[in-house]
Amino acid sequence: MSVNTQDNHAAVREPVPGSPPGGQPRSGSSPRGRTPRWNWRTAQSVKGASLTFPFLAGFTLFVLVPVGMALRESVYTTRSAGGLGFGGQTVSFAGLDNFAAGLVDGSFWAGMLRVFLYALVVVPLTQVLSLALALLLDAARRRTAARFRIALLLPYMVPGIVATMVWIFQYSPTVGPLTPFFEAFGLDVNFFSSSMVWVSMGNLAIWGALGFTMLILYGALQSVPHEIFEAARLDGASELRIALSIKVPFVRGSLVLTSLLSIIGTLQLFDQPLLFRAVTPETITRDFTPAMMIYDQAFNVGNLNYATALSVILALVVGVASAIIYRFINREEP
Amino acid sequence: MIRSRARWATAGLAVTALTGLSACSAADAPTTATGGGAEAAGPVTIEVWGWNAETGKQIVEAFNEAQDDVTVEYVLQASNTATQTNFQNAMEAGSGVPCLVQGFAPLTTMVVNGWAQDITEQVEGSADLYNEGSLAAAQVDGRYYGLPSGSDGQFFIVNQKTFDTYDVEVPATWDEFVETGRELKKHGVDITNMAGEDPSGLMALAQQAGAEWFRIDGDQWVVSFTDDATLAAADVYQPLIDEDLVSNQTYMDRPALYEYFDSGKMASTTTQWWSLTGLQTGLVDSAGDWSAHPIPQFSDAAEPVTPGRTLPSFVPAGCENPEAAVAYSNWLTTPEAIESGRNAETGAVSFPTQIPDPSDYVDEVVPEGLFVDDKAAGEEIIAAQENVIGKFELGPNYDAWFPELQDQWGKAVAGEITLEEALTAVQEFVASDLDSKGISYTVAE
Structure with missing residues (x-):
């Protein structure tokens, strides 16, 4: 941050409200160890910083403390005292054993590979579709755009679990409307079948994320200076050319952000497969995705130590x- | 088949709760009663935790009015899961521990976690108030860790119109059941539905065959997912899967499930009393076509038995007045208590599955218009309760292996592996999980 030298100068000369009389700092005479003088600048800083207090308190309580607890939990192991298991449990320090086990856990990494491949398709598709929608909205008149913006954002407002239930009913081969719809085109599509489960979940994920991503990109498009468009038009550029050569490069920063959010969300895939598990149990097992496996270890198997170790590994991978991705997309133009 | 998959079971138990379950706590005892001196020291106040929002409080009020020794405070929980969370917190904190908690997990899990206390001394004296299934379900290793709690005996309902149309007899044994399935398949009708996510049908069949997936031998568990009885159960289901005699509709898609049940394309299902209201609502076209029968038996069964399990309510470790909890539980078996649980909205009492003879109340649970013959249906419900096994030991790590059973069952139902392979895989999982938990076990030969 640049320092305004004029202000600095003023700070030295002007009397400070609330400071003790004769409060001018005497250079070189301030003994070490004394509390720094309480001037208006400090007061301002404290005041400013205090505004972040609610956030910091929440962040500490709900993020930092749980992360600390999880790290602590992950280096212990809990075992039964033996026999029938009726005699209580003993907790012992295990060092990095849980992490070592997690790093070679076939089920965990198989799940990771699954969501990775899924993300390879879903994340770019979400970005491309959202960008296309944002560009279309940007090309439309403001009033029209506002209406579509709300409509497209609606899916984002629906909680994930509810959205999944809604789509399960849409997909239902017996009572859902989609099966007869595809039949009308001579297509026999069963969204509940094992081979379709990724498509079913991917469609749902894109449907849910589209509005939010589009909104961020649309917002970024609004800040592109309009003179450039005019200049381009005068030079005879078509609207498509303007979109591809001017608008898209301008929103690259926002695309990085939405891609990152999308990747983080996708690697933590949980609620959709959890519900689709009932539909295709032969495909979606209890450890189908890393997050599902962590849930299973923590709340079914009851191995909280291992579950937290896996969580830490997942967080590192994400x-x-x-x-x-940040490096890749955000690298400087040569 | 309509099975007590975990959620359904808890839903049913929630209803059962009004008769059988509640929890009591030593928390705010106005007079601290020690040992068995509750009566001598004056009224003892205990907390009962449960999620019976409809009638939990009114039953407790009736109890408090009926006697002066124990005052019960009903603490309504939001759900099964909420009860578990709040209970675990109370146990961790070591304060505010209730004296009776509606069962939210299998009893052995409660014992392994150190949550349930041994109340054998208090329960034994009042055993004659309960039926055998209730008493069996409340024990682990021959000791009472749970309060006697009624299990819902399964019976068999068939779409009589479908059976009549194709001139097929209602099967009395599981062998006949498979044969009937083959016969009906010729007409494009499924004998039953087997949801791929719900292995509880297999568990019930194994229980009926006399399987013991877990038993205690001295200081160790004997694990046996592939004993003769379980394989007999698998032998019933395997041809149904192999020959495609069943459908695999999911419970998640409830509208589709009911439409299918209602279509006449599904000939039969096993069920229990608390499912009937849902069936009455869901089955519109086939209303009045259904008839109730005993659940098919294994050909070599010495006497008829019906599968049925429950999650017994229990007295938490740390409750100082277990006798008060048992007194309340005992009172729940009285006609006065059952009547106090009459739901003001529906006008029905809950079916008292824990008492030796619930026949006086069966009319209330047979919904109008579902069955060809309501009286006969009522008799089947009573018979199912009389023969219910109640106990099926699920071992010390049920929560861990049940999802694995779900996975394996899903694969078996899809025809990817056989049921025997599925059961073997679950057994291997159980063994490795018990190893990692440091619990002693042996796998039966």
């Missing part, structure tokens, strides 16, 4: 994946 972090590394995000960093790579």
